[in-house]
Amino acid sequence: MAESVQEAPLIEVSGLYKIYGPDPAPAMALLRAGHPKEEILERTGHTVGLQDINLRINRGEIFVVMGLSGSGKSTLIRHFNRLIDPTEGRIVIDGTDVMQLSQRALETFRRKRMSMVFQRFGLMPHLNVIDNVAYGLRVQGVGRAERRRRAEHWLNMVGLDGYGSQFPAQLSGGQQQRVGLARALCTDADILLMDEAFSALDPLIRSEMQDQLIALQEELHKTIVFITHDLDEALRLGDRIAILKDGVLVQEGAPADILLRPADDYVEAFVKDVNRARALTVETVMKPPACRITAATIGEALEQMRGAAGGYGYYVTDEGYQGLVLQETLEQAARRGPANALKEDLLQDVPAISPDDLLEAVIPETLDADYPLPVVDEDGGLRGELTRASLAQVLGDRAEARSSAGS
Amino acid sequence: MAEQSWINAFPDMDRADLLAIRKTLDSAYRAFSRQYGDAIESFFSPLLSFLIWFEKLLLATPWWLVIMVVAALAYLASRSWKLVFGVVGAFLAIGYFGMWDNTMRTMSIIIVCTLLSIAIGVPIGIMMARSQRMQAVVTPILDVMQTMPAFVYLIPVVMLLGIGKIPGVIAVVIYAVPPVIRLTNLGIRLVDREVLEASTAFGASSWQRLFGVQLPLALPTIMAGINQTIMMALAMVVIASMIGVKGLGQPVLKSITNQYFTLGLFNGLAIVALAIIFDRVFQAYARRIQKHAGDAKDG
Ligand SMILES: Nc1ncnc2c1ncn2[C@@H]1O[C@H](COP(=O)(O)OP(=O)(O)OP(=O)(O)O)[C@@H](O)[C@H]1O
Ligand SMILES: [Mg+2]
Numbered sequence: 001m002a003e004s005v006q007e008a009p010l011i012e013v014s015g016l017y018k019i020y021g022p023d024p025a026p027a028m029a030l031l032r033a034g035h036p037k038e039e040i041l042e043r044t045g046h047t048v049g050l051q052d053i054n055l056r057i058n059r060g061e062i063f064v065v066m067g068l069s070g071s072g073k074s075t076l077i078r079h080f081n082r083l084i085d086p087t088e089g090r091i092v093i094d095g096t097d098v099m100q101l102s103q104r105a106l107e108t109f110r111r112k113r114m115s116m117v118f119q120r121f122g123l124m125p126h127l128n129v130i131d132n133v134a135y136g137l138r139v140q141g142v143g144r145a146e147r148r149r150r151a152e153h154w155l156n157m158v159g160l161d162g163y164g165s166q167f168p169a170q171l172s173g174g175q176q177q178r179v180g181l182a183r184a185l186c187t188d189a190d191i192l193l194m195d196e197a198f199s200a201l202d203p204l205i206r207s208e209m210q211d212q213l214i215a216l217q218e219e220l221h222k223t224i225v226f227i228t229h230d231l232d233e234a235l236r237l238g239d240r241i242a243i244l245k246d247g248v249l250v251q252e253g254a255p256a257d258i259l260l261r262p263a264d265d266y267v268e269a270f271v272k273d274v275n276r277a278r279a280l281t282v283e284t285v286m287k288p289p290a291c292r293i294t295a296a297t298i299g300e301a302l303e304q305m306r307g308a309a310g311g312y313g314y315y316v317t318d319e320g321y322q323g324l325v326l327q328e329t330l331e332q333a334a335r336r337g338p339a340n341a342l343k344e345d346l347l348q349d350v351p352a353i354s355p356d357d358l359l360e361a362v363i364p365e366t367l368d369a370d371y372p373l374p375v376v377d378e379d380g381g382l383r384g385e386l387t388r389a390s391l392a393q394v395l396g397d398r399a400e401a402r403s404s405a406g407s
Numbered sequence: 408m409a410e411q412s413w414i415n416a417f418p419d420m421d422r423a424d425l426l427a428i429r430k431t432l433d434s435a436y437r438a439f440s441r442q443y444g445d446a447i448e449s450f451f452s453p454l455l456s457f458l459i460w461f462e463k464l465l466l467a468t469p470w471w472l473v474i475m476v477v478a479a480l481a482y483l484a485s486r487s488w489k490l491v492f493g494v495v496g497a498f499l500a501i502g503y504f505g506m507w508d509n510t511m512r513t514m515s516i517i518i519v520c521t522l523l524s525i526a527i528g529v530p531i532g533i534m535m536a537r538s539q540r541m542q543a544v545v546t547p548i549l550d551v552m553q554t555m556p557a558f559v560y561l562i563p564v565v566m567l568l569g570i571g572k573i574p575g576v577i578a579v580v581i582y583a584v585p586p587v588i589r590l591t592n593l594g595i596r597l598v599d600r601e602v603l604e605a606s607t608a609f610g611a612s613s614w615q616r617l618f619g620v621q622l623p624l625a626l627p628t629i630m631a632g633i634n635q636t637i638m639m640a641l642a643m644v645v646i647a648s649m650i651g652v653k654g655l656g657q658p659v660l661k662s663i664t665n666q667y668f669t670l671g672l673f674n675g676l677a678i679v680a681l682a683i684i685f686d687r688v689f690q691a692y693a694r695r696i697q698k699h700a701g702d703a704k705d706g
Contacts, residue, residue, distance in 0.1 A: 111610030
């Protein structure tokens with residue numbers, strides 16, 4: 001697998017500070033001197049929104065920003081399209097420093113490059129659904145017929161065909177948010193900003209919307225910045241996750257990194273209650289195979305197995321993974337003739353699992369098997385092994401409870 | 408007498424000083440009006456000609472045509488036959504009791520004053536909504552305009568422009584414009600922040616925001632302001648008649664001085680009838696344009 005050359009990030013934020021209030025300079029000085037947010041609020045009456053944020057968001061990924069209420073998520077996302085101006089710092093999007101844009105250029109930029117979905121939908125109550133979806137196009141001055149045509153298309157895509165002449169107040173929350181999503185998609189902008197877009201929805205509709213977003217993203221390959229305070233949602237959608245606390249970026253990384261290696265207590269508290277079995281894939285917890293047997297004869301195979309703990313090995317040929325073989329079996333066979341070929345009838349029958357499987361799906365097999373399960377990719381290559389111990393360690397007591405109930 | 412102690416009587420200003428102040432202010436204002444009176448008058452002369460033309464138009468139009476037009480407007484605005492019958496009945500009664508011409512005069516001045524108030528008030532309200540400083544400056548002025556007894560600001564207007572229609576219109580507009588300004592400001596400020604943000608996020612310019620989002624969403628509130636303005640203008644009609652505005656106010660004024668109770672009552676009732684007609688028609692219209700609120704259609 002050829003690792004592609006590291007592309008320049010689509011969005012790059014460096015040294016971003018935001019202080020709310022009329023005169024941020026003194027608060028800035030205190031902040032630099034290391035005073036905490038609460039003290040600054042008390043002494044200057046200014047709220048620290050963000051401090052020293054550095055981020056890179058790549059083209060085509062879903063980047064999730066997570067944090068508790070008041071941690072600055074909305075503040076951060078509103079900097080990308082400059083609904084909020086930073087107190088200090090640089091925001092470069094696709095090579096353009098958005099701070100340097102004139103008012104006109106900024107408007108063009110917002111029209112063409114970015115669109116946004118809002119937590120409380122932000123639909124225009126005086127426009128019907130179709131006009132709401134077409135709002136971005138209307139702002140751009142696209143003709144009426146063209147606007148309608150494209151808005152109908154996106155309304156279809158989010159499953160709301162036929163609702164065009166309703167007004168937002170006549171729709172349910174989930175339907176309104178679909179309108180919000182269609183409106184954002186309708187301008188064909190390549191960056192989608194979603195501020196707690198699904199938080200106001202009930203769990204069922206919410207997971208439906210998540211599925212819909214994932215499906216759309218597979219087709220559209222947009223760059224999505226998604227804000228949520230829900231870790232399950234973050235893990236489900238995010239290619240990478242950033243965690244904010246009191247305006248500070250405390251950790252950034254792939255979902256598995258965040259789950260398995262929380263940077264501090266705050267993150268740990270966040271990830272504590274998550275259902276890891278449903279969030280992690282086999283790939284994130286598997287170990288390298290303890291013993292890989294490539295020999296053609298039984299004697300050589302025994303040679304390779306010496307030194308490996310556990311008394312088993314995975315037999316791999318040019319065609320890929322073949323099966324698991326035990327030291328015991330090999331020793332018996334060697335007594336008959338060490339020069340004999342290693343044949344298939346010596347192999348144990350254990351199920352192979354895929355690196356992309358969710359842990360949840362492989363728990364029963366892993367616990368039933370007497371030996372660690374081989375992790376085999378689509379091409380048949382042996383990628384690693386999943387031991388019962390590492391599974392138990394990652395899942396904690398929950399998996400234990402589940403296994404005793406299951407077997 | 409000069410020996411009175413400040414304990415018993417307020418240690419007030421010397422009469423001579425007070426007189427001096429009054430004299431200087433009055434003469435300064437007189438000088439101002441002598442110098443600029445004509446210029447200001449000629450500035451208002453297009454308005455005057457329009458006012459006269461409009462009044463003549465209403466008076467010259469046959470009564471049944473006026474009633475038909477008003478009834479048609481009432482129907483278009485409200486789609487309610489009940490309201491239309493009420494309007495027609497009220498106008499027939501007004502005409503039957505011999506108040507037709509005065510009612511037409513009053514209607515013409517009310518309509519002109521309302522249009523002027525909207526033309527002045529809405530832009531000021533918009534500016535107030537956009538700038539905190541503008542709001543800080545305008546709000547106390549509005550408070551003064553609304554609480555100052557109407558007679559008091561009749562004086563400088565009359566000193567400047569004499570007696571007649573224009574000073575009347577100015578007095579009525581000053582009295583009636585604050586609600587439009589206040590409610591335009593309020594309406595725009597009440598527009599949901601996220602809706603406005605959404606508009607900005609999609610690249611709307613500030614004009615597009617104003618005309619596409621803020622004004623449409625503030626419209627119900629602005630309409631309420633306009634409605635109040637009409638009511639206040641009607642209430643001002645009697646006072647304006649003191650400075651020569653013809654219409655329903657003059658007979659009322661006459662009946663106060665001559666103690667003609669019935670004459671006063673009839674004309675007063677005609678003003679009330681106009682007020683109710685304007686109010687109901689306008690409110691029905693305002694309700695109809697906010698259908699999108701979702702609950703108005705099952706009415
Ligand atoms: N317009 C504002 N003026 C002053 N302070 C503000 C403003 N907006 C946000 N803040 C402050 O900035 C901090 C971060 O707010 P922000 O809205 O970004 O939080 P959030 O992470 O989006 O929270 P939530 O999950 O509740 O939406 C908070 O302490 C808040 O009080
Ligand atoms: Mg928020």
